[in-house]
Structures are given as C-alpha cells and as structure tokens.
Amino acid sequence: xxxxxxxxxxxxxLRGNTNTLHKALNSVxxxxxxxxxxxxxxxxxxxxxxxxxxxxxxxxxxxxxxxVSDIDGAGAFPLAANHHAASIYYxxxxxxxxxxxxxxxxxxxxxxxxxxxxxxGSDSFPAMPVIIGTIGKNKWIDRLxxxxxxxxxxxxxxxxxxxxxxxxxPFPGVQRALVIAGSDKRGSIFGIYELSKQLGVSPWYxxxxxxxxxxxxxxxxxxxxxxxxxxxxxxxxxxxxxNPAMQEWARLKxxxxxxxxxxxxxxxxxxxxxxxxxxxxxxxxxxxxxxxTIVRNEKGEYEGNSFNEDDPDNPxxxxxxxxxxxxxxxxxxxxxxxxxxxxxxxxxxxxxNYVTNKEGIRKFFRExxxxxxxxxxxxxxxxxxxxxxxxxxxxSAEANFRVLEGIMKDQRAIIEQVTQKPAAKTPQVWTLYxxxxxxxxxxxxVPDDMIIVLCDDNWGxxxxxxxxKGKKHPAGYGMYYHAAYYGAPRAxxxxxxxxxxxxxxxxQLTYSYGVDKLWILNVGDLKPMEFPMSFFLDMAWNPEQxxxxxxxxxxxxxxxxxxxxxxxxxxxxxxNDYSKYAHRITPEMLDEKTYNLENGEFKxxxxxxLALEARxxxxxxxxxxxxxxxxxxxxxxxxxxxxxxxxxxxxxxxNRKLAADKDTTANFWADExxxxxxxxxxxxxxxxxxVANGKWNRMMQQxxxxxxxxxxxxxxxMPRVTRIQPEEMINGSYLFSEKSNVVVMEAAHYxxxxxxxxxxxxxxxxxxxxxxxxxxxxxxxxxxxxxLTYKMQLKSKADSVKVLLVFSTVMPFIKGGSRVTAGFKGGxxxxxxxxxxxxxxxxxxxxxxxxxxxxxxxxMYLPLPPDKNGWYELDIYPHTPGMVLQKVIxxxxxxxxxxxxxxxxxxxxxxxxxASPDSTRP
Numbered sequence: 001x002x003x004x005x006x007x008x009x010x011x012x013x014l015r016g017n018t019n020t021l022h023k024a025l026n027s028v029x030x031x032x033x034x035x036x037x038x039x040x041x042x043x044x045x046x047x048x049x050x051x052x053x054x055x056x057x058x059x060x061x062x063x064x065x066x067x068v069s070d071i072d073g074a075g076a077f078p079l080a081a082n083h084h085a086a087s088i089y090y091x092x093x094x095x096x097x098x099x100x101x102x103x104x105x106x107x108x109x110x111x112x113x114x115x116x117x118x119x120x121g122s123d124s125f126p127a128m129p130v131i132i133g134t135i136g137k138n139k140w141i142d143r144l145x146x147x148x149x150x151x152x153x154x155x156x157x158x159x160x161x162x163x164x165x166x167x168x169x170p171f172p173g174v175q176r177a178l179v180i181a182g183s184d185k186r187g188s189i190f191g192i193y194e195l196s197k198q199l200g201v202s203p204w205y206x207x208x209x210x211x212x213x214x215x216x217x218x219x220x221x222x223x224x225x226x227x228x229x230x231x232x233x234x235x236x237x238x239x240x241x242x243n244p245a246m247q248e249w250a251r252l253k254x255x256x257x258x259x260x261x262x263x264x265x266x267x268x269x270x271x272x273x274x275x276x277x278x279x280x281x282x283x284x285x286x287x288x289x290x291x292x293t294i295v296r297n298e299k300g301e302y303e304g305n306s307f308n309e310d311d312p313d314n315p316x317x318x319x320x321x322x323x324x325x326x327x328x329x330x331x332x333x334x335x336x337x338x339x340x341x342x343x344x345x346x347x348x349x350x351x352x353n354y355v356t357n358k359e360g361i362r363k364f365f366r367e368x369x370x371x372x373x374x375x376x377x378x379x380x381x382x383x384x385x386x387x388x389x390x391x392x393x394x395x396s397a398e399a400n401f402r403v404l405e406g407i408m409k410d411q412r413a414i415i416e417q418v419t420q421k422p423a424a425k426t427p428q429v430w431t432l433y434x435x436x437x438x439x440x441x442x443x444x445x446v447p448d449d450m451i452i453v454l455c456d457d458n459w460g461x462x463x464x465x466x467x468x469k470g471k472k473h474p475a476g477y478g479m480y481y482h483a484a485y486y487g488a489p490r491a492x493x494x495x496x497x498x499x500x501x502x503x504x505x506x507x508q509l510t511y512s513y514g515v516d517k518l519w520i521l522n523v524g525d526l527k528p529m530e531f532p533m534s535f536f537l538d539m540a541w542n543p544e545q546x547x548x549x550x551x552x553x554x555x556x557x558x559x560x561x562x563x564x565x566x567x568x569x570x571x572x573x574x575x576n577d578y579s580k581y582a583h584r585i586t587p588e589m590l591d592e593k594t595y596n597l598e599n600g601e602f603k604x605x606x607x608x609x610l611a612l613e614a615r616x617x618x619x620x621x622x623x624x625x626x627x628x629x630x631x632x633x634x635x636x637x638x639x640x641x642x643x644x645x646x647x648x649x650x651x652x653x654x655n656r657k658l659a660a661d662k663d664t665t666a667n668f669w670a671d672e673x674x675x676x677x678x679x680x681x682x683x684x685x686x687x688x689x690x691v692a693n694g695k696w697n698r699m700m701q702q703x704x705x706x707x708x709x710x711x712x713x714x715x716x717x718m719p720r721v722t723r724i725q726p727e728e729m730i731n732g733s734y735l736f737s738e739k740s741n742v743v744v745m746e747a748a749h750y751x752x753x754x755x756x757x758x759x760x761x762x763x764x765x766x767x768x769x770x771x772x773x774x775x776x777x778x779x780x781x782x783x784x785x786x787x788l789t790y791k792m793q794l795k796s797k798a799d800s801v802k803v804l805l806v807f808s809t810v811m812p813f814i815k816g817g818s819r820v821t822a823g824f825k826g827g828x829x830x831x832x833x834x835x836x837x838x839x840x841x842x843x844x845x846x847x848x849x850x851x852x853x854x855x856x857x858x859x860m861y862l863p864l865p866p867d868k869n870g871w872y873e874l875d876i877y878p879h880t881p882g883m884v885l886q887k888v889i890x891x892x893x894x895x896x897x898x899x900x901x902x903x904x905x906x907x908x909x910x911x912x913x914x915a916s917p918d919s920t921r922p
Contacts, residue, residue: 063545065223067164068198070215075222077166077178078128079199080215085109085117086178088130091138092121095185097322101192102132104267108196111212125174132180134188141181144170150181154226158183159233160275162191165224178220186275186322190227193271195220202561203271206264208530208633209692210562211626231511234378234451234478234518235540236276237269237533238328239526241486241493243282246525247305249698257305259313265526266321272537276324276378276520279307279314281336306338308371319375326377329431329453329480330384333411334377335368337386352386354407355394365411369418378518379415379428381450382436383407390435397442404439412447424449429518431455431480437464446473451517453478454510458485460498462506465513476517479510483532484524491711492586493524494704495638498532499583501551504539511543527699530634531575534558552576562634563627567619571635574616578639581609587645587704588712592653592719600903606650609643616640629692637687637700644683645704648676652719659722661909662730665765670721677718680705733910736792741894743792744902747774747885751791751873756783768886769855769900773808779881788885789825790874792905794867796892803874804859804891806901808884809851811838819879820858824872826865831879834858855886 069076079086088102102119110116117130123140125131133141135155144150149167161183170177180195182188197203200213239246247257254261257280269277282304297303307314307325318325331337344350348360361383369379382404385391394403408430412423419426424447431453432440446452452473456462459482466477483498485491507519519540523529535554539546546554555576560568584605585594595602616639620631651672658666688697706717734749748771753761759776767773776786794801803822810818817836823829834856838847850856864872874890887901896902 064164064194064198064225064227065221066198067195067220067223067225068200068215069219069221070217072217072219073221075166075168075176076219077176077222079130079178079218079220080109080113080115080117081217081219083115085113085115086128086130087118087120087126088132089120089122089125090132091123091140094121094133094137095188095322096320097185098132098134098137098182098188098192100321101189101270105132105192105196108199108201108212109218112199112201112215113218125171125177127173127175128177129174130178130180132188132192134182134185138181140171141179144179144181150179151226154228155181155183155187158187159229160184160186160190160273161229162187162194162227163225164191164194166220166222186270187227189270189322190273193273194227197271197561203268203534204530204562204630204634207268207527208562209629209695211630213564230273230541231543232516232519232540233476234276234324234520235274235537236278236324236326236518236520237274237526237537238278238480238520238522239265239280240278240328240484240522240524241282241491242280242305242525245493245699245702246280246527247282248701249696251301252698253695256301256310257307258311259317262307262311262314263317263321266318266323269323270321272534273541274537275322276326276518277318278326278328278520279336280305281307281328281331281338283337283341302338302342304338304341306336306342308334308336309339309342315372315375322376324376324378325372326429327380329380329433329436329455332380332383332407333365333368333414334372334379335364339368340364340386353392354383354403355392358410362410362414366414366418369415373419377427379411379426381408381411381428381430384433384436401439401442401444405444408447423447427451429453429478431478432464433480448474451475451478453480453518453520454515455480456482456506458482458487460502460506462510465510465515468513472514477515478518478520479507479515480520480522481507481536482522483529483536484522486524486711488710490586490588490707492588494587494700494702495582495642496528496530496532496579497582497586498529499579500532500535500554501548501579502583503532503536504546504548504551507536507539508543508546525699525702527696528633528638531555531558531579562630563623567623567627570615570619571631574612574619574635574639577608577612578635578642581605581612582638582642587642588707590645590649592649592656594649595653597650597653597657598904598906602650602653606643606646609639609646613639613643632687632691633696637683637691641680641683644676644679648673648680648705648719651676652721655721659724662724662728664724664726664729667723670723673719673721677705677716680716730909734791734907735910736790736905736907738792738794738796738890738892739905741796741892742896742902742905743794743890743892744895744905745790745792745888745890745907746771746904747788747887748772749790749904749907750774750788752789754785754787756781756786759783759786761786761788764884767884768806768808770887771904773884773886775884776878776881781881783878783881786878788876790876790888792872792874792890793870794864794872794890794892795870798864798892800861800863802859802891802895803862804857804887804889804895804901805834805876805885806887806889807834807856807858808886809854809856810835810882810884811847811851812836813882814880817880818883820883821877821879822860822874823862824865824874827863829875829877830860830862832858832860834883 088106090099090102106117106119131140135141145152149170150163154163155161163181165179167177167179180191182191199218202210204210250257250261315325327334327336340352347364348357351357354361383391394400415423415426429451430446433455454464454477484493486493521533521536523533555572556568559571559575563571595605616636620636623631651669655666655669655673658669684700687700703712703716706713732750732752734751736743736745748763755761758781762775762777764773764775776783812835817833819831819833821829821831838850889895889901
C-alpha cells in the first residue's frame with residue numbers, strides 16, 4: 001500500500017523500509033550544537049532526501065513510515081511540545097474498545113513526553129486536535145472521507161484497516177489535525193497502537209517491563225499512511241498447559257486467571273495486531289501422580305482453568321477490548337474442558353461420549369452458544385475425546401466418521417436455533433489436530449462456510465497443506481502452530497526454543513499454499529515466548545514483508561524496540577545465537593548423551609553457550625538500569641539458564657566417563673553437576689524475586705530437569721552422579737584406537753608406567769595446552785629405569801609411522817640437554833635431545849620463540865614391528881629429569897597441524913586387574 005507524504009513543496013509516495021529515515025532523523029537530533037532554526041532546515045532536507053530514496057520501487061509493502069520526530073518541521077503536527085500535549089477527540093457513540101484504547105494512548109503520550117493530553121467526547125475542536133474514530137461511528141471521520149482527505153477505498157468495507165494522516169484546515173477553526181481513522185473497531189485500535197509504538201512504547205512494556213523511550217517533544221510528520229488489510233484474517237495465540245507457571249503466577253498476583261489478568265493479555269494482543277484468543281484451559285490432572293480427575297486442589301481452588309466460568313467478566317471484557325474468543329481444537333461450542341469436568345453430572349449420564357450421551361452433550365453445547373451469542377466469537381466445531389484424547393470408538397472407522405458428521409450437523413443446528421441466523425453467519429472452525437486429520441483424509445464433508453484449520457506436528461513442522469491442484473475450500477484454511485508443547489516425545493515449555501528462521505520457512509510455505517484465513521500460535525505460558533510470538537503475529541499481518549534475507553533485520557528491530565537503538569545490534573546477535581542453540585534440542589530432551597563427548601562436540605556446544613552468556617553479561621552491564629529487567633527477561637535469563645543446563649549435563653557426561661574409568665577426577669565433575677543444579681534454582685529464584693520487584697514470581701517454575709517420560713517430574717531432580725573413593729582409583733590401562741589415520745593421546749592416559757627409585761609419575765592437572773602434564777617427581781632424583789607405555793590399535797599397515805611428542809618448554813638446565821627415547825615394543829628405538837638448540841646463540845631464532853610457544857614438539861619416524869591383531873605398545877623413556885610430557889601422537893597419515901594438537905582419539909580402560917602396580921599419583 002503506497003504511503004502518501006504531503007509537504008509544502010511536493011507529494012512523495014513512500015513504499016520502503018524506513019530505517020534510513022530513522023537514522024537520518026537521529027543524526028539531526030544529535031546535532032545539539034545547532035540552533036533550533038538550523039535543525040529545522042536540516043530536518044526538512046533530510047525528510048525530502050530520505051523520502052525520495054525510500055520511494056524507489058521494489059520496497060516492502062504495508063510498512064508504516066516514520067511518523068514521529070523530536071523536531072518541529074514544515075507541516076508537522078505538534079503532538080506534545082512547548083509543555084503541552086494536543087487534546088484527543090472522539091465521538092460519544094464510538095466503540096467502547098476504541099475509547100479504552102484512546103485512554104492507553106493518553107497514558108502513553110504522558111509516559112513518553114511527561115505531557116498528558118486531554119481526552120474529550122465532543123465536537124468542539126481546538127486549532128490542533130487529534131481526532132480518532134471509526135467510519136460510521138464518527139461523523140467527522142465520515143466527513144473527511146467525503147471531502148477526500150481520507151480515501152474511501154482505504155477504509156470502506158475493509159477488515160481491520162486504518163489510516164493515520166495529518167490534514168490542514170479540515171474544518172472551520174482547525175488549522176491542522178492529526179487523524180486516526182479505522183474501518184472497524186479493531187482498525188481504529190490498531191491505528192492508535194501504531195502511534196503508541198512509534199512514540200516509543202513497546203507492545204511488551206507491561207509483559208516484559210520494557211521502559212518507554214523518553215522524548216522532550218513529539219511531532220507527527222506530514223504523512224498519509226493507509227495500513228491496508230491484514231493478509232491473514234484471524235491472527236491469534238493459544239495460552240496452553242499453563243500450570244504451574246502462568247496459573248500460579250496469576251493466582252498469586254491477580255487471584256486467578258481472571259479479567260484483571262486477561263485485560264493485560266488483551267491489550268498486548270491488540271498492540272501486536274492480534275485479534276483471536278484461545279484462552280488457558282489447563283486440565284485437572286497431575287501426570288506425575290496418576291489417579292482420578294482432580295477438580296479442586298488442597299486449597300479448595302479449582303485445579304484447572306475455565307475462561308467463561310472462572311470470571312464472567314472475562315468474555316465480556318474480551319468483547320469490549322475487541323478480542324475474538326475461540327476455544328482450543330478439542331473444546332467445541334465455546335465451552336472449555338473444565339466446564340465439563342466440573343459440571344458433567346448435570347448433563348445426562350456424565351459421559352463425554354456422543355453415542356451414549358447425545359442429549360446431555362447437546363445441552364452442554366447449547367449453553368455454550370447461549371452464553372456467548374452476544375460476543376464476537378469463532379466457534380470450534382467437531383469433538384475429540386475427553387482430556388484431549390481421540391474420540392470414543394464407535395466400533396469402526398466408518399462409524400466414527402459418521403458420528404463426527406452427525407455431531408457437526410447437530411452443532412450447526414444449535415447455532416442456528418440460538419442465534420436465529422443461518423449457521424454460515426457465525427464464523428466456525430474445524431481443527432484437524434492429531435487423528436482428526438484422518439477423518440478429513442477419508443473424505444469427510446465440511447460445510448463450505450467452515451474454516452478448516454490445519455496443524456503442525458507439535459514441533460513446528462506443518463503436517464498437511466491444501467492441494468494446489470485440487471478444489472479450494474470456499475471458507476479457506478488456517479494453521480495451528482506451536483512455540484510450546486506439552487506432549488510426546490517430551491514436553492517443551494520452560495524456555496523459548498523456537499527459531500524465527502524456522503517459523504518463517506514453515507509459515508511462508510503455509511501461506512504460499514493459500515492458508516490465510518487463520519494463524520494461531522500455541523505460546524504455552526506466554527512468557528518466555530515474547531520473541532517468536534511477536535514475529536509470528538507480525539508475519540501473520542503481512543507474510544510478504546519477510547524473506548530469508550531480512551530475518552536478522554527483524555531481530556535487530558525487535559531488540560531496538562526493547563533496548564534502544566544503541567544496544568540493538570549486539571542484543572540481536574545474542575538473541576539470534578541463543579535461538580539457534582536452543583532450537584538444536586529442547587532443554588527437556590537434553591541429557592549427558594546428547595552430544596559426542598569423545599570427539600569434543602559436547603565441549604564445543606557447551607563452550608558456545610558459556611561464551612554467549614559472557615557476551616550477554618557484558619552487554620547487561622552496559623545497559624541503562626531502566627532496561628535491565630527487560631533484558632533479563634528477554635535475553636539474559638534464557639541465555640544463562642540454558643548455558644548452565646549445558647554445563648551441568650557436560651559435567652554429568654564427564655563424571656560418568658571418568659567414574660567408569662575409576663578416576664577420582666570424576667568427583668570434581670560430580671561437584672560441578674551439583675553446583676549447576678543449585679545455580680539453576682538460584683537463577684529461577686532471582687527471576688521470581690528480584691526482576692521487576694518480584695512481579696513475575698512463579699512464572700519460570702516449569703520443571704525441566706529429571707524427565708523420564710514425556711511429562712516432567714513434580715520437581716526438578718538432580719541427575720545421579722558417581723563418586724570414586726581413593727582406594728578405587730585405577731592408574732593407567734588406557735587403550736586407544738586409530739581414527740582418521742591418527743592416534744592422539746593425552747600424556748596422563750598411559751597404559752603402563754614404571755618409575756625410577758624414589759620417584760613417581762605424577763599428573764599436574766591443567767598444565768599445558770589441553771588436559772595436563774605428566775612428570776617424574778621429584779625432579780632431583782635419577783630417572784634410570786623410568787618409562788611410559790601407550791597402547792593402541794592401528795588400522796594402518798605401514799612399515800613405520802611418525803611419532804610426535806609434545807613437552808612443556810624446558811631449557812637445557814642440565815648440560816647436554818634433555819633426551820628421550822621412544823620405540824614400539826618389539827621394534828627399533830630412537831633417541832632425541834629435545835632442547836639442545838635452546839641456547840643464547842639462538843636466542844632470537846629458536847630460544848625465545850620456543851619459550852613463547854610454551855611447548856617443544858619433537859618427532860621421529862619409528863618402525864612398526866609385526867602386530868598382534870593390530871595392537872601396538874609405544875614405550876617412552878626419559879633420560880633426564882624435568883621433562884613434562886603433554887601429548888603423544890602417532891601419525892599414520894591423518895595428523896592435521898593444529899595449535900592444540902588435535903582432539904584426543906577414542907579410548908577406554910581395561911579392567912582394573914591389568915593396571916600397573918606403580919604408585920602413580922593423580
């Protein structure tokens with residue numbers, strides 16, 4: 001939709017992305033040394049230049065222009081300037097939801113500029129009014145359409161569309177007016193919130209405690225912006241499986257999931273241009289304690305949630321705000337599962353079975369329509385079994401098929417009887433969730449006016465799309481998509497694990513197949529799904545604005561909205577990387593076996609997250625304190641919590657590996673597991689008690705450690721660790737195998753050792769570039785007779801191989817230097833002095849560089865003796881003290897020169913019975 005920008009000189013059509021204009025205006029604003037007149041001249045030049053640039057073809061459609069500036073300019077409307085805010089006017093006959101949103105705008109203007117505008121339901125305008133209204137509800141909006149100041153085609157007969165424009169001399173006595181006009185109730189509301197957003201109020205100001213962006217003044221640029229209709233008609237969210245987190249939070253803060261809480265949900269949705277809600281409907285059961293349905297908990301409260309029954313003001317308020325109410329895929333006829341659980345004794349025999357309790361269930365359905373007939377609704381049709389399970393078997397697939405057809409026929413008859421209108425006049429959906437898709441595939445007839453809602457696989461991959469070559473269903477198609485899920489193979493609810501790149505790929509596929517009537521996102525507890533929820537709803541408004549090349553730009557813009565332009569790019573990098581790492585595998589499915597420990601993969605991914613945590617903490621400390629609560633919620637807590645979880649499971653993997661080797665170092669990793677488990681609880685406690693002064697207490701308590709089934713345990717359970725007592729310790733006995741034509745062995749992982757009199761081979765933990773160093777101690781005793789043996793299985797059939805020994809740098813403190821001998825058992829041995837060139841004569845050429853490298857690499861080619869099934873033993877003999885061995889490498893042609901001398905090769909330990917009797921100290 002073109003955006004006409006009026007100026008005193010020329011008319012421009014703005015079609016493009018407006019980042020350039022933002023940057024240009026910010027540059028002008030930063031010129032504090034210039035006079036106000038000079039700024040205004042610069043401002044005019046920037047506007048003209050930027051608009052000319054942005055009017056180029058091929059830019060994004062439906063993108064709002066920059067509407068707000070801190071600086072006055074030709075034709076600009078002073079919304080808040082000179083210690084005054086322009087008053088807002090609406091018609092007394094306006095929709096109550098629009099009037100309520102005007103109140104939000106009034107508060108937003110005051111929070112941003114410190115100037116509170118007056119709000120009046122009258123027709124007596126000052127010279128500079130803000131006029132807000134809906135066509136057909138506001139005569140002044142209708143008159144502006146008649147005058148041509150607002151184009152009729154932009155609003156009349158349109159769905160949820162709005163125009164924001166400035167009009168010069170629209171009525172007698174009015175010099176200039178800022179006008180927000182809507183095609184319908186939500187169109188006007190969306191226009192109001194568009195202005196709030198551009199003023200600097202994030203849609204997440206309440207739900208993520210994002211501070212408003214303060215302005216000394218606010219001018220509305222001379223523009224005509226027509227939003228156009230949304231590309232997807234119904235755009236919404238499903239609050240689902242909200243126990244324990246959101247439910248307990250709401251009960252603590254509001255006394256329940258009542259109208260006090262839902263008012264905040266409704267406002268957030270409208271600020272994000274959503275219009276449809278499937279409300280929370282948590283069931284009355286506890287998976288970790290199987291038993292009969294629990295209607296009330298130990299406090300006497302209902303265990304589950306029922307939107308209509310828990311607070312009768314819930315549906316009334318939703319309708320007032322402008323939210324279309326529906327129910328989840330398995331709750332037909334505007335009735336929640338909880339309403340049935342609590343009251344089923346009042347409906348026939350109390351069975352949720354249409355074959356055995358038809359009249360009872362028909363009565364239940366009828367009451368649902370009667371209770372909500374005066375509210376804007378989207379009716380869920382059909383029926384599934386109780387507790388969101390398949391419908392009770394009627395005896396055969398054909399019988400089940402016919403029962404469901406009969407249910408829908410009866411439901412439509414009830415709708416007609418209650419509403420006194422044809423069923424087609426009441427919007428309806430049939431959601432093909434789980435096994436219900438099979439009924440559709442079998443050819444079940446669906447009324448032409450009923451939207452068919454397709455589904456993903458619960459993990460963000462669409463299961464079915466319309467046949468592009470087939471007959472299109474007249475009412476169109478929708479998509480039910482998940483950003484959170486409570487089911488097999490394992491629930492994921494704790495953290496956001498949704499990558500917007502994946503959402504875009506699947507939903508652009510969905511849209512390209514004509515699924516454009518309804519998009520709804522399962523957001524679990526709503527928090528912490530802020531980012532994917534924003535993206536999903538923005539994409540639903542206009543999928544065509546996104547492609548694979550601008551997704552990171554969206555992430556930057558999202559972060560700019562929450563943390564300010566100066567922090568946006570770094571925050572976006574962190575958020576983008578976090579989303580990628582979290583999307584790999586859900587926290588609930590992660591365990592000590594997920595990644596390969598042997599080849600370094602587990603350490604790599606853990607280090608990636610720990611490095612990301614460091615970056616997030618670094619940015620956190622650069623933030624203005626006002627942004628820190630929001631940053632913790634949207635970035636720091638998810639990053640820290642996930643990094644800590646990876647750290648715990650990596651420690652667990654190390655503990656179990658070393659415990660299997662009877663290595664007492666396993667105890668260190670056991671302590672790390674316990675520390676990480678404790679830190680997990682401390683991070684959550686901090687979120688609950690400190691962030692926003694405890695506003696979100698209970699919100700992040702979803703269990704995520706200790707899963708053994710698809711559902712979580714009642715409480716987080718620390719993984720079992722193994723501790724090794726000193727008397728259990730085994731020395732040596734490591735066996736290696738060749739991989740990719742090389743064997744890389746840490747010095748401490750020898751097969752056998754022999755010490756000289758009065759000495760012992762001793763591991764020095766942490767010394768060197770990788771694991772440790774190995775030295776014969778004490779270093780002032782003779783070393784004759786000492787040796788180390790490394791055992792490996794080689795696949796190579798060469799006559800000889802290259803052996804590389806890596807030592808810590810040691811100067812030739814004993815005359816003649818440090819000498820070592822090596823050879824395969826049964827084969828010829830070779831000796832080498834490793835440091836005889838480290839002399840003052842070679843100080844710059846060899847000695848200093850070797851000292852700086854901190855290692856000495858020495859290599860020799862050794863013959864391979866006849867093997868025994870490919871097994872070889874490499875013996876190493878030191879001839880001088882003070883030699884610290886770090887790594888041993890047998891190169892069969894696959895060694896790659898790396899600074900850390902490659903990752904260690906696969907290895908395991910022989911039983912304790914073959915361990916050396918040597919008294920090596922760990």
